[in-house]
Amino acid sequence: MFNIPIYQKELASMEKLPEGVIKKILNFITLNDQLKYGLTNKYYYNLILTQLIDLDLSGKLIGKNIQIAKKLEKMPNLTTLNLSYNDIGDDEIQKLAQSLEKMTQLTSLNLRSNNITDKIIQIIAQSLKMLTQLTSLDLSYNDIGVDEIQALAPSLANMTQLTSINLSFNHIGDDGIQVLAPSLKKMQKLIILDLTRNNITGETMQIVAKRLEKMPNLTTLNLFFGDDGIRELAQSLEMLPSLTSLNLSNNNITGDTMQIVAKRLEKMPNLTTLNLSNNDIRDRIRELAQSLKMLTQLTSLNLSTNKIGVGIRLLAPCLANMQQLTSLNLTYNRIGDIGIRALAPCLANMQQLTSLYLCLNDIGDIGIRALAPSLANMQQLRILDLSNNYISDIGKQALKSINAKFDLKL
Secondary structure, three states, X not given: OOOOOOOHHHHHHOOOOOHHHHHHHHOOOOHHHHHHHOOOOHHHHHHHHHOOOEEEOOOOOHHHOHHHHHHHOOOOOOOEEEOOOOOOOHHHHHHHHHXXXXXXXXXXXXXXXXXXXXXHHHHHHHHHOXXXXXXXXXXXXXXXOHHHHHHHHHHHHOOOOOOXXXXXXXXXXXXXXXXXXXXXXXXXXXXXEEXXXXXXXXXXXXXXXXXXXXOOOOOEEEOOOHHHHHHHHHHHHOOOOOOOEEEOOOOOOOHHXXXXXXXXXXXXXXXXXXXXXXXXXXXXXXXXXXXXXXXXXXXXXXXXXXXXXXXXHHHHHHHHOOOOOOEEEOOOOOOHHHHHHHHHHHHOOOOOOOEEEOOOOOOOHHHHHHHHXXXXXXXXXXXXXXXXOOOOHHHHHHHHOOOOOOEEEO
16 A cells, blocks of 8 residues: 555655656555545645546545545546446535536546436536536436436537437436437537436437437447337438447337338448347348348347347358457357257358357257367357356367367356
8 A cells, every 4th residue: 555644755756747657656545545635745635636637436435525526626637537336415516516617628527326316416417517528428327307307408408529428227208308309419429329228218219319310420329218219210220320339238129120120220331239139039030130241340249138049040141241240149049959050150150259158048969069160160269158058068078179268158
């Protein structure tokens, strides 16, 4: 542990050290030491407060120590502030808000999981108006509802530099989205939008879809709107030419909606990450397979928990052509031995694959024997998950004989 009282002279001489060196010093100084000596030792005070540009106080329970809130206003060069997973109460938020107003250089603010109440959001909203340089804002997991969104909306509308906003796991709902929509319209530079788990229905999704069409720079989209909502959204996907990451997991997407989504995916050649896990796409495997042929840049594909079954035989030839794929997740699809025998030859062609998840797929020794030769040729594979299948000692021996370098989970 770095002992501040002993090294006060050394700290005095370090006042003008480069940021990288300061960060290394800070790694040895506990938060309690910072609080105790930050205002009493002027050299240490200058070193920490005036030169620091990146501050991570995640999980430090700053709501229990108001000194940190006071210190923040002494950090004029701060650009990144992480206050996630704290216990910020009504009494402490006033001091914190006053500090935030003075951080005009701030570009990234993380307030994730802070139990923000209506009263707190009203105070924070006023402070956010001053943060005109902000490019990243995380307000996820905060029980934000329509009242809080109404307080935030005017401030968000002024954040024209935002490239990333995370409002996932709140309670925005249909009414809140209608309030938020005009603000989203002004975020022309947005590249990451996360509205996952906000109780938004299909009818309101039309409003979101129209706003998405005005976001040509969007690269990452995480949405949870259910089958009806995704059907409405699908019409707008082809209007997002820059999209590289699409997460539509846990939406209960069924056959008809999957058919619409599949058609839109064909026109998204820049996708590198696609997550369709925990839906029900078994009836539209053929359409999905056609779409995957067009996604030649994919590096990560998650199709877990989709009841694919023997439909894997339709997907396998497409997967074989995905030369850039590094991660493939087919967990809990009941592929079985028949399906794995169809998949195995295709896996041999996926030379860039580093992670393969096949757990919970009713795979037995027959399937493992068919899979083993392909695994032997996958030189880049580092993680193979075959847990919760029906593999006996015979199958395990077949896997061990490969003498591969990957981590094996059985």
